[in-house]
Amino acid sequence: MTASDSSGDETSQGSTDGWSEAKPETNEDHDEQPAEEERSLGIGVVTIATSRSLATDAAGEAVVTALKAAGHEIATREHIGNDHDRVQSIVSRTIDRDDVDLVVTAGATSIEPSDVAIEAVEPLLDKKLSAFGELFTKLAYDAVGTRAVASRTAAGVTDGVPVFSLPGNEDAARLALEEIILPEADHLVALARETPDEDKWAAAESSESDEDAEDETAANGGE
Numbered sequence: 059m060t061a062s063d064s065s066g067d068e069t070s071q072g073s074t075d076g077w078s079e080a081k082p083e084t085n086e087d088h089d090e091q092p093a094e095e096e097r098s099l100g101i102g103v104v105t106i107a108t109s110r111s112l113a114t115d116a117a118g119e120a121v122v123t124a125l126k127a128a129g130h131e132i133a134t135r136e137h138i139g140n141d142h143d144r145v146q147s148i149v150s151r152t153i154d155r156d157d158v159d160l161v162v163t164a165g166a167t168s169i170e171p172s173d174v175a176i177e178a179v180e181p182l183l184d185k186k187l188s189a190f191g192e193l194f195t196k197l198a199y200d201a202v203g204t205r206a207v208a209s210r211t212a213a214g215v216t217d218g219v220p221v222f223s224l225p226g227n228e229d230a231a232r233l234a235l236e237e238i239i240l241p242e243a244d245h246l247v248a249l250a251r252e253t254p255d256e257d258k259w260a261a262a263e264s265s266e267s268d269e270d271a272e273d274e275t276a277a278n279g280g281e
Contacts, residue, residue, distance in 0.1 A: 099159040099243055100133035101125050102152035106145055106165035106175050107226055112137035116228040117164040124235045125162075130243070133157040140166050145178040153182065153219045159247050161219060162239070165226030167210045176212045179223045183214030187246075190222065193238050201233060218251045 103125070105118035112118065115137060122132055134152060138144055145166070152161050166175040180186075190213035198206035209230060212223040222239055224231045 097244060099130045099247060100155075100157045101130050102133055102155060102158040102161040103135040104145075104148055104152060104161070104163040105135075105137045105226070106140060106163060107137070108139040108172070110137075110165075115165070115226075117224070117226045117231040120228045120232045121162055121164055121224070121235060124232055124240065128240045128243075140172045140174055142174040142178045145175060146182065149179055149221070150182055153216055153221065158219060160243055161221045162235070163221075163223045164231045165224075167212070167223055167225050168208050169210070173210075175223050176210050179212050179221060180214070182216050183212070183221060184216045185214055187213040187215070187220070190238060194234050197233055197237055198230065201229070215246075215250045218247075220246045220250055 103118065103121055105112070105115045105121075107115060112135075118135070118137065122135065125132060133155060134157075136148055136152070138148055145163075149161060149163060152158055163175055163179060166173045191211050194211050195206060195209070198209050209225050211225070211234065212221075214221055220243070222234070224234045
């Protein structure tokens, strides 16, 4: 990664990335979602930046802190440079882990030649979560204005595991996690693994159909 990494290098970006100029304004007054029983998920975290290390990556720390505060466990955490094939290999390996329910990457998502995360992660996705990018763009615009045009993200599901690729900027990563990913994490994992809460309605309908069939059989003398 070059010294002017647009995906979140705090030592080089200064005021050029827009995120450094304005703190994200989280929407604390949005309508509350119905309370659901949440469980602790195993999260795989991969940070991507040649110019930073695991110890100095602020976006990675923001991701881990937010996940732990929400009661989730960090199943694995890795930091790698901006190498397309290595990024793809590490993310794929993380998805395949039995203790990982959801994967978050941070860094290398902007438009510099060294930003390879989106190109590496998207081919791994079986189904894309296109609404994630739209929601993040709206939140980013509210936070930093038109500078959000250079903020790319990717989100989708593969092998029952939701995967999110976030910018390497601390504020941007925290914004995506707190406002979009964390409120929906349990629900997305359940959907991806075909165990959604909505299945209780299908089960109830199936049970009623079976009871109706039994009643009809009894009315016909057991025929």
